[in-house]
Amino acid sequence: MEKDNNENHHQEHYFEGVEKLLEVWFTRKDGAIQHCDLRKVPREKWVSMLKIVRCEIISMTRNDTIDAYVLSESSMFVSKRRIILKTCGTTTPLLCLKSLLYLVQRYAGYDEVQDLFYSRKNYKRPELQQEPHRTFADEAALLDAMFHDGAAYCLGAVNRDCWYLYTLNPYASPAGHSLSALLAGAADGDDGFGASDGEEGTDGSSSDGGCDGIEDSGSDGADSSDDSLDLRTMNLSGLNKRNVSQRYSISLGGGRGSSTSEADQTLEIMMSDLDPEVMKIFTKQFSANAAEATQKSGIDKILPNVTIDDYLFDPCGYSMNGVLKNGEYMTIHITPEAKFSYVSFESNIPQSSYMDVIARVLETFRPGKFIVTSFANKASVVEDTHKDLLNADILSEFKRRDIQYCHLKNYDLTYALYSKFPS
Known part of the structure; x- marks a missing residue:
């Protein structure tokens, strides 16, 4: 970028x-x-x-x-x-x-x-x-x-x-x-x-830099004069520039806005300190296009029967969305640079345990550290991710550094942080 x-x-x-x-x-x-x-x-x-x-x-x-x-x-x-x-x-x-x-x-x-x-x-x-x-x-x-x-x-x-x-x-x-x-x-x-409104611009910003009618009530106390603030504009007319699409997967997808009779669950894995050899795949130097990066990395094998829409940025960076039936999805975003490598995975697929999916994701990207969040409402088939994550033997290569559980009105939320030994 x-x-x-x-x-x-x-x-x-x-x-x-x-x-x-x-x-x-x-x-x-x-x-x-x-x-x-x-x-x-x-x-x-x-x-x-x-x-x-x-x-x-x-x-x-x-x-x-x-x-x-x-x-x-x-x-x-x-x-x-x-x-x-x-x-x-x-x-x-x-x-x-x-x-x-x-x-x-x-x-x-x-x-x-x-x-x-x-x-x-x-x-x-x-x-x-x-x-x-x-x-x-x-x-x-x-x-x-x-x-x-x-x-x-x-x-x-x-x-x-x-x-x-x-x-x-x-x-x-x-x-x-x-x-x-x-x-x-x-x-x-x-x-x-x-x-x-209605104008087709390519500068990546609105005419006033914000949305009319929204009061920025949270600006008090923030150092708006910080000289280090990144004010770069997005020259989106040239997507061959380094517009790396990378996101941490903090999704709250699914039916949490619905009644408890509608099943909903979301798994998110936010990874950092990634293996440099894996990250090379997501550069134009090592992959000619997104399909090649998807195949080389094994992303296409993480979940079966996914219709994949992927994109490889120039010179590096990768994004993909995958859709399944019934509104289920999978999405991955990758920032591969060694100094700030980051990969996120997210899906709302319904299954009783997420541990096999977590294992496949970790094997694909080989992070040094990662966060897992799991949401499930009462109608979900996900039974108890919290107990799975409490089992120290399941992710033997990693040490659990933190785990928290929240029981909210319509859904349960688990947060856990892991890192490799001896970090």
């Missing part, structure tokens, strides 16, 4: 692989959602929304239940009533939230947010992020300004590796959040895009 001229010349190249995830579930107050569908939003409107986020669509694959987009900075998944937007680098996904709500209200037929999740791993270089994404406190404050019942959590050691989650508190507010109320305060006819 090319650096902006505003960045200090003495600063060495760095790309933040850790991703920010925004996932939103929608419904109707009257329950009549049979004719509602997020996939009714026109593609050009997604393009306009993503300019606010500072990324764009590279490719798309779909089946009867899900549209999967590979982005210049990670991925977006759109199904009937759920959108997952996960972006890495110095993107700004929270700034598109009001624009997203507007598009859903206008095109998809929903009138309420049923549930919302925002999550990410801690950054390696937080000072390079753009507001409001430098600190989780700022991100949570922005969301609190819109949602009165949000709850913010941190799993893991706050001074080491950790994982942040913001979600709506199901104990405090069982009802949905009206889109009209959430969009209140915008000028009459304002769609949240400002002057850029």
